[in-house]
Structure formats: structure tokens, C-alpha cells
Amino acid sequence: xxxxxxxxxxxxGAFALFVLASxxxxxxxxxxxxxxxxxxxxxxxxxxxxxxxxxxxxxMSAASFLGVTGLVALFGFDGLVYEVGFIVGWIMIVLIxxxxxxxxxxxxxxxxxxxxxxxxxxRAATAASSLIISLAxxxxxxxxxxxxxxxxxxxxxxTGIVIIGVLxxxxxxxxxxxxxxxxxxxxxxxxWTATTVLTLLVFIHFSFxxxxxxxxxxxxxxxxxxxxxxxxxxxxxxxxLSLALALALGxxxxxxxxxxxxxxxxxxxxxxSAKIALTVITSFAVMICLLGFGASAIVGPHxxxxxxxxxxxxxxxxxxxxxxGARSFGGEMLLACxxxxxxxxxxxxxxxxxxxxxxxxxxxxxxxLVFKSPSHERRQVAIAKMATVxxxxxxxxxxxxxxxxxxxxxxxxxxxxxxxxNLPVILLxxxxxxxxxxxxIAAVIGGMISSIGLVLAGPAVIGHHGLLFKDATPxxxxxxxxxxxxxxxxxxxxxxxVISRSRSTGESFEAQQLRMLSGFGAEEAIxx
Amino acid sequence: xxxxxRNVNDxxxxxxxxxxxxxxxxxxxxxxTEWPGGSxxxxxxxxLRAEDYARTxxxxxxxxxxxxRELARFRGRFVWSIFVASLSIYFGLxxxxxxxxxxxxxxxxxxxxxxxxxxxxxxLVTIATFWAYCAWASAHFDGRARxxxxxxxxxxxxxETQ
Numbered sequence: 246x247x248x249x250x251x252x253x254x255x256x257x258g259a260f261a262l263f264v265l266a267s268x269x270x271x272x273x274x275x276x277x278x279x280x281x282x283x284x285x286x287x288x289x290x291x292x293x294x295x296x297x298x299x300x301x302x303x304x305m306s307a308a309s310f311l312g313v314t315g316l317v318a319l320f321g322f323d324g325l326v327y328e329v330g331f332i333v334g335w336i337m338i339v340l341i342x343x344x345x346x347x348x349x350x351x352x353x354x355x356x357x358x359x360x361x362x363x364x365x366x367x368r369a370a371t372a373a374s375s376l377i378i379s380l381a382x383x384x385x386x387x388x389x390x391x392x393x394x395x396x397x398x399x400x401x402x403x404t405g406i407v408i409i410g411v412l413x414x415x416x417x418x419x420x421x422x423x424x425x426x427x428x429x430x431x432x433x434x435x436x437w438t439a440t441t442v443l444t445l446l447v448f449i450h451f452s453f454x455x456x457x458x459x460x461x462x463x464x465x466x467x468x469x470x471x472x473x474x475x476x477x478x479x480x481x482x483x484x485x486l487s488l489a490l491a492l493a494l495g496x497x498x499x500x501x502x503x504x505x506x507x508x509x510x511x512x513x514x515x516x517x518s519a520k521i522a523l524t525v526i527t528s529f530a531v532m533i534c535l536l537g538f539g540a541s542a543i544v545g546p547h548x549x550x551x552x553x554x555x556x557x558x559x560x561x562x563x564x565x566x567x568x569x570g571a572r573s574f575g576g577e578m579l580l581a582c583x584x585x586x587x588x589x590x591x592x593x594x595x596x597x598x599x600x601x602x603x604x605x606x607x608x609x610x611x612x613x614l615v616f617k618s619p620s621h622e623r624r625q626v627a628i629a630k631m632a633t634v635x636x637x638x639x640x641x642x643x644x645x646x647x648x649x650x651x652x653x654x655x656x657x658x659x660x661x662x663x664x665x666x667n668l669p670v671i672l673l674x675x676x677x678x679x680x681x682x683x684x685x686i687a688a689v690i691g692g693m694i695s696s697i698g699l700v701l702a703g704p705a706v707i708g709h710h711g712l713l714f715k716d717a718t719p720x721x722x723x724x725x726x727x728x729x730x731x732x733x734x735x736x737x738x739x740x741x742x743v744i745s746r747s748r749s750t751g752e753s754f755e756a757q758q759l760r761m762l763s764g765f766g767a768e769e770a771i772x773x
Numbered sequence: 774x775x776x777x778x779r780n781v782n783d784x785x786x787x788x789x790x791x792x793x794x795x796x797x798x799x800x801x802x803x804x805x806t807e808w809p810g811g812s813x814x815x816x817x818x819x820x821l822r823a824e825d826y827a828r829t830x831x832x833x834x835x836x837x838x839x840x841x842r843e844l845a846r847f848r849g850r851f852v853w854s855i856f857v858a859s860l861s862i863y864f865g866l867x868x869x870x871x872x873x874x875x876x877x878x879x880x881x882x883x884x885x886x887x888x889x890x891x892x893x894x895x896x897l898v899t900i901a902t903f904w905a906y907c908a909w910a911s912a913h914f915d916g917r918a919r920x921x922x923x924x925x926x927x928x929x930x931x932x933e934t935q
Contacts, residue, residue: 322892326870340856520904759841
């Protein structure tokens with residue numbers, strides 16, 4: 246027991262070291278953050294390289310680092326389908342969204358849309374959808390952090406949620422976007438390096454014979470015949486397509502991803518940062534999939550399932566084995582490093598989500614809707630800091646309340662709402678001259694209600710594997726509603742625009758096009 | 774004196790209440806009337822400037838607007854083409870994977886089957902799409918975007934001097 250505690254202490258020590266380093270970084274970063282632009286978007290002064298690393302840090306979340314490795318280790322091929330879906334989401338971001346967002350945006354999605362559609366209703370609707378997405382994503386991450394804490398450290402899940410939550414609030418409160426970005430960059434470098442080292446160790450274990458690794462992984466898997474084929478995890482093809490659609494289109498509508506593109510000085514820098522991000526992300530995704538196969542081959546699916554039913558401990562057990570096994574110094578050191586990095590991953594991602602939520606509350610809701618005045622920068626920052634504390638405490642309280650429930654569906658819900666509510670508004674306002682305020686409100690409300698409603702009526706909430714009503718039959722067979730809710734969001738926007746009397750002016754569309762394409766009139770970087 | 778002061782204070786308080794009520798009423802009216810069709814007067818800096826630009830370039834023989842439309846069409850042709858092609862390949866491969874498991878199980882080398890190759894192909898397609906766009910944008914788009922921005926700046930300056 247003492248030995249176990251000391252080993253847990255080693256992991257806790259590694260985590261504490263990261264926290265200490267990140268706190269120092271945040272304090273340093275806070276001196277570089279001035280005014281509202283400094284707090285919300287790092288003064289639009291990040292380099293493409295810095296922003297690219299921060300974006301890839303957003304992608305390298307616990308869902309990828311722990312979840313996909315476990316999924317590949319237990320179910321093989323279907324884990325790859327999941328990971329590829331995340332990467333394909335970047336096609337939409339790079340080609341359609343990144344540069345126009347940089348040129349048209351200020352702090353939030355509502356600012357982008359408000360360039361043409363200026364009613365309060367549009368701002369209120371987009372702010373509401375952004376907050377719902379952020380809260381769903383934040384809750385999933387915090388509950389995941391609690392479960393991870395119980396798995397890796399000598400603390401309970403509730404304590405893990407509180408520690409991560411309080412640190413998240415502190416980073417955003419003191420460092421703003423600059424602090425959150427630097428924490429994200431450090432984490433991205435750590436995660437990528439750890440993944441590379443582990444992949445190299447797996448290759449060395451199999452004497453660089455990847456074929457032998459696949460053969461071993463398949464031979465020890467739970468379902469040998471279908472391990473390297475689709476259908477092991479995703480049983481319903483329509484549901485799989487629906488998930489793929491949400492991943493491919495939803496990433497572009499996630500508020501914390503969009504906010505990243507406001508932090509660079511130009512649209513070209515936004516493109517370059519996406520280029521760097523995609524390079525890092527793709528290499529990471531390939532390595533994570535290889536590590537999943539490696540975990541199946543070296544650790545074995547039974548040992549992974551014994552440790553954690555959802556397979557989230559696959560990468561940590563693999564690190565333990567590669568380092569020399571349990572009770573060995575190398576194994577425990579490697580496990581401590583990987584555990585600390587897993588926590589760092591969650592910490593950095595929730596800080597990013599928190600800053601985008603604070604921007605929405607302070608800038609969209611209070612400055613633009615309540616006070617109707619965007620000019621008071623100090624007031625905006627003060628409100629953002631209060632919002633950080635309030636929203637952060639709310640998220641912690643909710644996470645503590647639902648920590649015993651399976652809330653993994655919240656990530657899917659966040660993607661579905663992002664693709665069904667935010668994306669139609671972004672695309673239609675960028676590319677449809679006739680699109681108007683009524684259409685924008687209808688698209689957001691229609692997309693939000695359909696995606697949330699379908700999730701509530703589906704197997705994620707009702708039924709044997711659901712959150713509630715375990716004895717009942719789901720009203721709908723789809724756990725991922727994107728295939729219905731995404732077209733519905735677009736149709737709502739189109740129909741409401743066509744039948745409403747409100748007309749969008751051609752001038753505002755032309756002005757937006759000019760700014761979107763050339764950057765003329767775009768928000769400029771601020772000197773520190 | 775005491776009574777008089779109290780009366781004045783009461784009147785002040787009453788006026789204050791009236792003002793606050795009027796202000797509150799006005800806020801409610803604003804909120805209702807501007808929901809959803811009306812426009813916000815105090816909106817972001819960029820949004821106000823956009824209308825200024827619209828007024829500026831209206832008298833500029835439509836040159837800036839024409840170039841904007843041309844550039845939008847030019848970018849749209851390339852971007853939407855490769856976007857649709859890339860997503861079609863992704864969803865096409867996904868549908869094939871989900872519906873033709875036998876085909877996906879065809880072994881190509883050891884345990885490496887067609888399904889695994891299809892996943893790798895999809896990753897390559899994504900990267901190729903991305904690099905193709907970046908190369909195209911650097912070679913053909915950025916220069917024209919800069920020219921458009923310069924033309925808009927010139928038009929704005931000439932409008933300001935008039």
C-alpha cells in the first residue's frame with residue numbers, strides 16, 4: 246500500500262511540476278495581456294507557429310490521447326474511423342472558415358455574424374448556442390478529468406474535478422488568452438513528444454516490424470475476425486455516418502476553435518497556423534492509432550478492460566509496460582510522465598473553452614446586449630473575469646453533480662450543436678446575399694433544438710446504455726443526430742429567410758465580402 | 774424648512790423613479806422592436822465601418838465592388854470545388870467501408886487489408902487537399918487580395934478628400 250501510494254505520489258509530483266510551470270507561465274503571460282483584445286484574443290499578436298501549436302493542442306485532447314488509443318486497442322478499425330473524422334473536420338476549417346473568420350471577426354462568432362446581421366436576436370441566439378456548446382464540452386472534459394484522477398492519482402474523482410476546475414479558472418483569470426495559449430502550446434509540445442517517444446518504443450519493441458505488431462494485436466484482440474474491419478464498435482452504419490458528418494462539419498463551429506483564428510494578425514497567418522496545426526495533428530493521429538494497436542499487442546485487451554471499462558487507461562498501461570513493467574523505476578517514471586501529460590491535456594483544453602465562454606458572456610451578452618456599448622474595455626475585461634469565476638464554478642458544480650453518470654455523449658452533442666446551429670449561420674452569412682436576421686435566428690434555434698432534442702430522445706439518454714430511463718426504449722435509434730439536425734439547421738435558415746419580410750441589404754453583403762476576402766477594415770493586431 | 778426640504782427630496786426621488794421607469798420602458802421597447810429585424814445602433818467598430826465603406830465605394834464607379842465580386846467568384850470556384858471533391862471522397866470511402874466489409878477485408882500485405890489502406894488514403898487526400906489550397910492561395914489569391922485591399926484604401930482616401 247505504501248508502495249502504491251508512493252507510486253501515486255510520483256504521478257502527483259509530475260502533475261504538480263506541470264502545474265507549477267504553467268502557473269509561472271501564466272503569471273509571465275499576464276504581463277503581456279493588455280485591454281480587452283489582450284485578454285480575449287492575445288492582442289491578435291500570436292505568430293502562426295504559436296497559434297498552430299495552440300490549435301493542435303486543442304485537438305490533442307483527452308478524447309484523442311486517452312479515448313482513441315483505448316478505442317483502437319479494444320475495437321481496432323473503428324477507432325481509426327473516429328480519428329479520421331476529427332482530421333477531416335479541418336478541411337472545412339482551412340478551406341472555408343479560417344481566413345474569413347480572421348478578417349470578419351473580433352472576439353466571438355456573434356461579431357462575425359453582426360457584420361451583416363445586427364439585430365439583438367441574432368447576437369443573443371449565437372451567444373446562447375456558443376455557451377451551450379462550451380458548457381457541454383466543458384462538462385464532458387471535467388467529468389473525464391475526475392475519472393482520470395481516480396484512475397491515475399491517489400485522489401477521488403470529485404477532488405480531481407475541483408482541482409482541474411480551480412486551475413482552469415485561475416489560468417483564465419490571471420493570464421487571459423495569452424496565458425491559456427502558452428499553457429496550450431507547452432502541453433501540445435509535451436503531448437506530441439510523449440506520443441513520439443512511446444511510438445518509437447513500440448517500434449523498438451517489435452524491432453520496427455509494423456506487420457508483426459498488427460498480427461499480434463489482431464491475434465490477442467477480443468474479436469479476432471473483425472478487429473481490422475469496420476463494425477466492431479459502431480454497429481449502426483447510419484449512426485456512424487451521422488457521427489462522421491458532425492465531426493467533419495462541427496469542428497468548424499466550435500467556439501474555442503474559432504476564437505483561435507482571431508489571435509493572429511492576418512488571414513495569411515491564420516492559414517499558416519492551420520497548416521502547422523494540421524501537420525502536427527495528422528502526425529499525432531497516426532501515432533495515436535499505432536499506439537492503440539501497440540497497446541492491444543503489448544498490454545492486451547483484457548488487462549486494459551480490467552483497469553478501465555472504456556479503455557481510457559490503454560496508453561498509460563502501455564507506457565508502464567514499455568518502461569519495464571509495474572514496480573520498475575522506468576515503468577513508473579514513464580507512467581508518471583504520461584499521467585501528468587494526460588492531466589495537462591485536460592487542463593489546457595478546458596482553459597481554452599473557458600476563455601471563449603468568458604468572451605461570449607462579457608462581450609456578447611453584457612457589453613453588446615445589456616450595456617449596448619462595446620467601448621469600455623476595462624469593464625469588458627472585469628465582466629469577463631467575473632464570468633470566468635461564475636461560469637467556471639457552475640461547470641464545476643454541474644460536473645460534481647453528474648460525475649457518476651456516463652456523460653461521454655456531451656462531446657457528440659457539442660459537435661452536433663456546433664454543426665447544426667453555428668455552422669449554418671457562418672456559411673449562410675458569408676455566402677448568401679439574401680440571408681437575413683430572421684433566417685439567422687431560425688437557423689440557430691432550429692439547429693439547437695433539433696440536435697439537443699434528438700440526443701435527448703436517442704439511445705445516449707434513453708435505454709440500456711443511456712443516461713436515464715434504462716428500462717425504456719429510445720424514441721430514436723441514432724445516438725448522433727447530425728444527419729438530421731445539420732440539414733434541418735440549414736433548412737430553417739433558408740425557409741425563414743425566404744418567407745420573412747426582413748431583407749438584407751446588398752451593401753452590407755458587399756462590404757462583408759470585401760473585408761472577408763481582402764482583410765480591408767479587419768481588426769488589427771495590438772502592440773504589447 | 775424641514776418640511777420643505779423633505780418635499781423637495783421626495784420630488785427628486787419621484788423624478789428619479791420616473792426617469793428610471795422611462796429608461797426601463799425604453800429598454801424594453803428597444804429590445805422588442807429590435808427583435809429580430811431592427812438594427813443595433815451601437816455595434817462593433819467593424820460593422821459600422823462596413824457601411825461607411827459601402828457609401829464610400831458607391832461613388833467609385835463600382836470598381837472596388839466589381840473586383841470584390843470577381844475575387845469572390847475566383848476563390849469560390851477553386852475552394853468549393855476541392856472542398857466538395859475532398860468531402861465526397863471521405864463520405865464515399867466511409868459508405869464503401871460500412872457497406873462492403875468483404876471488400877475491405879481483402880488482404881494486400883500480411884494483415885494490412887484494403888480498409889486500412891483506405892484510411893491511409895483518406896489521410897493523404899486530406900493533407901493533399903490542404904497543401905493544394907495553401908499553394909494555390911499563395912500563388913494566385915494573396916496577391917489579388919492585397920491589390921483589392923490597396924484599391925479599397927485608395928478609394929477611401931479619395932472619398933475622404935472630396
